[in-house]
Amino acid sequence: MRLASLQTITPETRLAQPLFDEKGLVLLAKGVPLSDALIKRLLGLGITSVFIEDRRTEDVVVEDVISPQTRQEALQLVYTTLQSVMSAGKHPRHFQQDVSGRSIRRLFDTILQEMRGKPDALLNLSSIYTNDGFLYHHSVNVSLISLAIGMEYGLTEKQLLDLGVGTLLHDIGKLRLPQEILNKPGKLTNEEYELVKQHSMIGYEMLRQQDDISSLSAHVALQHHERVDGTGYPRGLSGEEMHIFGKITAVADVYEALTANRVYRSGHLPHHALELLLGGCGGHFDGKIVELFLKAVAIYPTGLTVKLNTGETGVIVRQNPNHPQRPVVRVLKDAQGRNATPFEINLLEHLTVLITSCES
Incomplete structure (x- = not known):
């Protein structure tokens, strides 16, 4: 799964985690396909990004410290x-x-x-x-x-x-x-x-x-x-x-x-x-x-979609303990925005590569 901006996802993309409202009630359940109407509704509520299912990151588990x-x-x-x-x-x-x-x-x-x-x-x-x-x-x-x-x-x-x-x-x-x-x-x-x-x-x-x-x-x-x-x-x-x-x-x-x-x-x-x-x-x-x-x-949560100073776009897949600014990124798109064969880059080992923006 990965966290992606609602502005960038295509209709019928499925939610990978439930969304809760201010009362703690489930707003949308895990697995729900996001139609154009649902995307517009979420944007109207002020929600700009959601966790989605993605075959290129299906092995990425976003596990918080509480259930x-x-x-x-x-x-x-x-x-x-x-x-x-x-x-x-x-x-x-x-x-x-x-x-x-x-x-x-x-x-x-x-x-x-x-x-x-x-x-x-x-x-x-x-x-x-x-x-x-x-x-x-x-x-x-x-x-x-x-x-x-x-x-x-x-x-x-x-x-x-x-x-x-x-x-x-x-x-x-x-x-x-x-x-x-x-x-x-x-x-x-x-x-x-x-x-x-x-x-x-x-x-x-x-x-x-x-x-x-x-x-x-x-x-x-x-x-x-x-x-x-x-x-x-x-x-x-x-x-x-x-x-x-x-x-x-x-x-x-x-x-x-x-x-x-x-x-x-x-x-x-x-x-x-x-x-x-x-x-x-x-x-x-x-x-x-x-x-x-x-x-x-x-600092950069697992599953977060980020852009690097190389122009490439990827997803945080692992953390480096004690180095919160240098996680491991799985690159999914090249500098021209085209889908690329996924590969991982450990920012702790490639110090000239920086995260410049996040999808939110």
Whole structure:
């Protein structure tokens, strides 16, 4: 299978992985042929690329660190939780019983068990979701990235559970902000930006009132926009004033947000987003956390369709551990865009060959 742009695939191409909506429900099932009408519908929903079946990459298995069923459950839980907050009025004292902190912790017991069962697997993030589903998919992805970093850091089981709960709900304060400001395509005014910055404190106050959510989990919402050089918000914390959870989530949140397609802009190329993280080491981000991020996350996910500086087009088929920018690519098209006899090139061994763009 491979990840391909909807703009480039031909009708009747079959889906290789199911698509989920913001509720965690199956939007389209694996194996469904994509008609012109379905392609147009997906594009209208803001979905720009999908995993497709392709005989030239039929041996490529895109396996995430958690099962599709567990990811679906996580999406359903975060959707139900955030919707319960929205329906509870302006100042909810407690979540509804069916979306308690206990149910979220049970989910993370499962997630951690699955992640520990694949200790050598890199986290493959190929974010496919509708415009309406950004907040929910973003929350799940940030949580998975944070847990992967936390496991590399050596956090205890309890710490990982607290981190998982906090990261899943880190943006809950955004539900109290005007959505037209959050989705504004242009630059925010100073007044709008100051309003958006309030979501960290609002989220913290919401989470700390829940009897079955720990104070450390609530602090994830509070600190995920703090920066180690003191330039973040809401408190301008720096260095050791930041909790390790805040440092981890800051990296995970920024990378996921940068690489995601939004209704008002396309996502950054993975290596551009990585350069921003590396450029922020010691300033915005803790260098140790970025180093652990590189060990845990596949910058170019397996199955991603990429173009090389040679003009050739191919698919990521394998990762080189500890070298996230230099995966193995199976070339499928030559520099003139013609189908070629597939061959593989290990970018770790051919240092002059670079990835210049990705289909998204």
